[in-house]
Amino acid sequence: MTKPLDTNSLLGIFRLMRDRIMNFTPQGGGGTIGSLLPGGFQYIQAADGLKTAHAVGRLGFRRENNGLRLEGTLEVQIYARPRSKQEDVEHIADLMQEALLQWADARSGVVFSGGDVRDSLPIFPDPADREVAGVRIVFDVVCWPYYLGKYVES
């Protein structure tokens, strides 16, 4: 591995996957996923008081294979308000699954995604905002990142 680009940090891996998702245009045309998420795709924490459709993502890994291989998940939660936007949120979730379908990136280290687990979120009780519609997808991710692999480069 000789290209210290995206996988030179854990955050870099997240940005790589977020860019893939946000810039994805589905087969048959239409806007990018990014155009459907005016509130953006944030890391770990959504912005306070956000009212427009947005996504929150988080990576979680364990290291294997002599510590060089990361195996874990990208958890994504997509939100919109009011609850009548549930179908829009489901559509965005569909597109995200399409974006990562059999996706792999080998420009920097290797990152790829296999399956996922998807759930439409129920109406949560007080003190949650009942008018927020949400979908949660947990994508399987495997990565051989540069930030670990560089230590075994010959």
Add this chain to the structure above:
Amino acid sequence: MATWKTNIPEINRVLLQSRGPALIVAAQILINAVKRGLRGGYTSGDFATGTSVNHVTRTDPVAIGDEMKLAVGTNLLYDLMWEIGHHNLYTGRYERVEVWVPALHASAVQMKNAYGAYIKAQLARIRPL
């Protein structure tokens, strides 16, 4: 003339019968860890009523194919919303306080050890040939 003896059938029987109770032993470790995490509530603790703690539960072990499975969980949506995050009406913020998954990670080794110790104890009760 030597006679071949084996107690493999007995070992198999004990292994199969022990999986369920061993899972329960392991699950109890997780249940205790989750309850400890929930005890102080999700925020200041001023609103903790004990409801979340009292709703931590488990299923019975169930055989599915060759596997024996058991689930630990809750029927409270309230716990789920804090675990995976929600938009909070009162604070106006996205709030998330994880208790269940960290408890699972912290307890994993102890759970595996307890499972193995139970199985080993049951196997030790088999009379030698």
